[in-house]
Amino acid sequence: MGGLIASAPMVGSGALLPLFWSETTALAVLGSAIAMATVVCWPTVILLVLSWHVAATAVVQLALMTTVAVLFADAVLDQRGVRVTAVVSEIREITQQRASRWAP
Structure with a gap:
């Protein structure tokens, strides 16, 4: 019962967020x-x-919900101009350049 009481404000405040932030x-x-x-x-x-x-159903539900949250978080990062994919590719290029310097 304590878990339900503790989680109610989190979900309730999350439901009000569209009023203050972008969708x-x-x-x-x-x-x-x-x-x-x-x-x-x-x-x-x-x-x-x-x-x-x-219990198995709950684990699957949590995994799906967390996946959706992560995908939306990536969309938020892209929306704000932080290009996650571009940063990862830049890091790979830098790593490959350093590796090619050390290769014989």
Whole structure:
């Protein structure tokens, strides 16, 4: 019960975020809040009430929700002009240049 009470403000505040932030940012934070609430609530419910079948379902649900939150977070980074893919490719180029200097 304590987990449900603790997670309610997180999910509630996440639902209000579209009023203050851009749509993509709000979705990313809302997904994170729901994932945190799931982490808090599901272990308690599973240990007290439900069987291992539900535990497996909870793990899959958490993985899917976290994946969505991460994808939205990447979209937020791209929206703000931080090109994650470009940075990764630049790091690879620098690493390859340094490796080619050391190669015989």
